[in-house]
Amino acid sequence: MNWLYDSVEPRVMDEDMLKLAVGEQGPRDEAGQLARQEGILFKDVLSLRLDFQNILRIDNLWQFENLRKLQLDNNIIEKIEGLERLVHLVWLDLSFNNIEAIEGLDTLVNLEDLSLFNNRISKIDSLDALVKLQVLSLGNNEISHMMNIIYLRRFKDLRTLSLSGNPIAEEEDYKMFICAYLPDLVYLDFRRIDDHMKELAEIKHQYGIDELKQRENLIQAQLDDERAQREELEEHKAAFVEHLNGSFLFDSMYAEDVEGNKLAHLPGVSELLQAYKDKFVIICLNIFEYGLKQQEKRKVELDTFNECVQEAIQENREQGKRRIAKFEEMHLLSLNAIRDESEVTNLEMKIAEHSKDITELFNMLMTLEMQLVEQLEETINMFERNIMDLVALFIENVQSLMAQCRDLENHHHEKLLEISINTLEKILKGELDEDLPYDVRALFVDKDTIVNAVGTSHDLHLLKIDNREDELVTRTNSWCSHLVDAIHKDEIMRNRRRVKEIHQYVDHVQNELDNLECSEIID
Template sequence: MPVSLERLIAEVEPNVITEGLTRDCIQILGGDPDHASDKKSSIAWRDVECVAYSFKSIAMIDNLNGLDNLTKLQLDNNQITRIENIGHLVNLCWLDLSFNKINRIEGLEKLVNLVDLSLFNNQIEVIENLENQTNLNVLSLGNNQLKKLDNVMYLRQFRNLRLVNLAGNPFCKEHDYRSYVLSHIKDLTYLDYRRVAANDVNSAMEQHQDEMIDLQEREEQAVLDEKLAGEKAVHNALMLEANLDGVESLLEDMTKDDPDWARFVQVPGLTDGWNDVKEKFLVATDDFKTTILEQHGKKKAEHEEWLAVIKTLLGERDQQAKVLILEYEKIKKKVGRAIQENPGDVFLLDHPKIRLIALKDELLDIEMEVVESLQELVAEFDRNYSEIAEANKANYSAYFGQVRDFQNNFFAALSQQALAMFEKYNQENSDIESLPEEARLLLQDKEQLVNALQASHDLHTVKIDTLEDRLATTEMRRANELAHKNAMWAAKRNRDRVSEIVNYVERNMIELEEMADMEEMGDA
C-alpha cells in the first residue's frame, strides 16, 4: 500500500532554516540557468526577491532576517505549526503556507501588500486576523477545519478578493454552502476552482434575499457613518489647527458638567429661556468662527509667503556660491593637469592656494549677507504674524464678552423665574406634589434654591473664562513658538553653512598640500 506524501514529510527529521538552506532555496528569475548557482551563492540578501523552502521539513519559521525585499515566499509542504517571524517581510505579495500543520491565522498584521495567500491543507478552524490584508486577490483556505459557515462573512470586507478556495472544509457539506458564499462575498470570479457565473450569483442573492437586504442596509449605514465620522474628524482637526477647539461645544459643556442643571430641567418651564441662549450663541459663534478662520488663512498665507521668499533668497545665494566654487574647481583641475604633464612645476599650486583663501572670504561674505537678510525676514515675519495673533486676542475677548452677556442675562431671568415659582409652589393648594422629587426638594427650600442658582451660574462663568484663557494663551504661545523656531532654524543654518565652508576649504588645502608632497617625493 503506497505511503501518503504527508506521512513521508512527517517522518522526516525536522529541519531549521540556515543561511546555507536559504542560499539553496533562492529562486533566480530569468537569466542563464547555468549561472544561477553562482548567483545564488553571491547575491546580497537585500536583492533576493523569491525564496522557495518547499518540502524542506521545516518545523519553525525563523532566520529570515535581511530578506526584507522578498516579494514571494514559499513554505509549503513542511511541518510548520505557527505563522511567526515574518512581520519584517513587508514587501511580500505572494505567500504559500499550504500543506503544513498551522491551526491559527496570525502573524500577518504587517504584511499589508499580500495579494496571494495560500493556507491550503492545514488545521485552521477560524478565518481571522487578516484585516490589514486589504489587497488580497487570491485566498486559499481549502482542506482546513472551518466548521461555521457564517465565518465566511469575515471575507466580505475584502473588496479586491476575486479567487477563493474553501473546498474540503466541514462547512462545505451544508446544502446552501455555495449560495451562501456567492451571496456574501462580493465580486468573486472563482470559487473552489470553478468560475462564478452571473446567474449563480443572482440565484444566491434571491435565496438569501431577506438576510442580504438587511446586510446591505447595515453596510450602507456603516458607509454613511464612516463618511460622517471622517468629515467630523477633518472639521475637528481644522478647529484645533485654527485654535477654535472647544468653542462649538461650550454651551453643551456648561450644562453637562453642571450638577444642578439636571434639577432645573425637571421644573416645568424653568429652563425654557436656554433655547433663546442657544439661538443667540449659534449666531455669535458662526460669526466668530468665520472671523478666526479668516485670520487662520491669513496666518497660513503669511507663513507660506515667507517660506517662498526664504527659498528664493537661499536659492540665489547658493547659486552665487556655486559659481565661485566651480570657478575654483576648474582652476584646481587645470593646475593638476599641468603638474602631471610637468612634475617639476609645483609652484603652480600657489595659484589655487591663493584662490582658495580668497574663496573662503567670498563664501563667508555671501553667508554674512544671507544671515543679515534672514534676520530681517525673521523679524518681519514675527511682527506680521504677531499682529494677526494680537488681533485674534481681541476677537476672543469680544466673542467671550458676548457669551458672558448671554449667560448673565439668562441667569438674571432664571433667578427671577425660579423665585416666582418658589412662591407659586409654596402656596396652599399648589400642585407641587405633581413635580419630580428633585424639583420638589429644590422648590421647598429657598436658600437651597438660591445657592443652586448661584453655583450653576458660577460654574458656567468659569467654563467661559477658562476656555477664553486657554484659547488666548494658545494663540500667543503658538506665535511665540513659531518665531522661536524660525530664529533657531536660521541660527542652525548659519552654523552648518559656516562649518561647510571651513571644512571645504580645509579639505582642499590638504589636497593641494598632498599634491605638492607627492611631486616632491617623485622628484626625490
C-alpha cells in the first residue's frame, strides 16, 4: 500500500517548479505565446497539476489564492500542509502519497471533492471544516474501525465514498453498516447503492441508528444553544455593552481583590457587600438596556442613510440611461447618415455635428454625476452629524451611569473603612467576639495597615470601573470614526468608477465615429 521513495531524489516545490507547471498547463497557440511573453500571475491560475513530481513537501502555494483544482497525486508527500491560503479550492487530489494523518484542511471550506486514495491513513478525522464535501476517496489506506463511519454523518452533502482496500472493508457488515449510518450516500466504492440494500440496512441497524440520532439531537441542541449565545454576545458587542447584563463587572472587581475578599469576613460587611452588589448590578443593567436601545437607533439611522444613498444613485442612473438611450437612437441614425453621405462638405459637417453631440452627451453625463456628488455629499454630511450626535449622547449618558457606579464604590469604601476601623479598635481592646481567619487578623496590626488595605481594594475597584468605561468610549468612538471614513472612501471610489464608465462609453462612441470617418476618407 505504501508509496515508496524511488530512485529519483525528492524534489522541493519551489518557484521554478510552479512556473514550469503553470506554463506547461497554460493556453496554447497564440494565446499561449502571449501568456508566456507577459507571464501568468499565480493568482490567476484556477487549475494546477503537480502529479509525478516526487514532491516531498507541499510549499509555496500561497500565491495561488484563486485556485479551484489542485492535483498532487503520485508524489511522496508525508504531511498535508501549506494549503491554508487556497480557500477557493473545490477539488483536491492527494492520492498515492505517504500521508499518515488527515490535517491542514481547516480553511478549505469550499472543498467538494477530496481524494486521499492509497496513503497510510488509519483514522478519518479533522475534516469538520469541509461542510460542502460531496466526494471522499479513502481507498487503500489503513482504516480499521467502523466508528470512522459515524464521523462522516456530519457531512450532509456527502454522496460518494470510497473505502475499498482498507481493513474495514473486510468486515462482514461493512456495506450494511455504511448504508445504514450514511443513508444519503449514493455511491460506495464506485458502485451505486440500490434502494433495497438501504432498506435492509436500515432495518438491521434500526436500534443503533435511533440511539445515535437521539445523541446527535442532544449534541445539536447544545450546539444551537452555544451558537445562539455567541450571536447574542456579538449583538451585545455591537452595542458596546457586552457583559453588562449581570454581575460580571462587579465580580471582576473582586476577582483579583485579595484585600477586599479578606475584609468581606468582617462583621456586617457581608450585608453591606450584598446591598452594594444589588445596586451596582441595577446600574449595569441600565447601561446594558440603554446601550441596546441606542444601538437600534444607530442601526435605523444607518439603514435610512443607505436607503437614501441607493435611491439617489438609482434615480441618477435612470436619468443617465434615458439620456444614453435617446443618444443611442440618434447615434445610429447619424452613423448611417454619414455612411450614406457622398458629398465631402456635407460629410464633414455631419461628422462635426455628431462630434458635438458626443461632447454634449459627455457634458450632460458629467453634470448628472456632479449633481449626484453634491447630493450625496450633503446626505453624508447630514448622516455624519446625526450619527456623531447619537454617539456623543450615548457616551455622555453612559459616563453619567458609570459615575453612579463610582459613587456607589465611594460610599461602600467609606462604610467599609468605618467598619474596619471599628473592628481594629475592638481587637485592640479585646472586645471582638467574632473569630476571624488568621490572614484577616493579620491586617489589623495598626490603623495604617488596615487603611492601606481598604484603600488598595478601593483603588482596584475604581480602576476596573474606569477601564470598562474607557473601553466602551474608545470602541464607540472608533466605530463611529471608521464608519464615517468608510462611507467617504466608498463615495470617492463610486465617483471614480462612474467617471471612468462615462469616459469609457464616450470614448467608445467617439471611436466608432472616428473609425467611420477614417473609412470614409479612405473610400
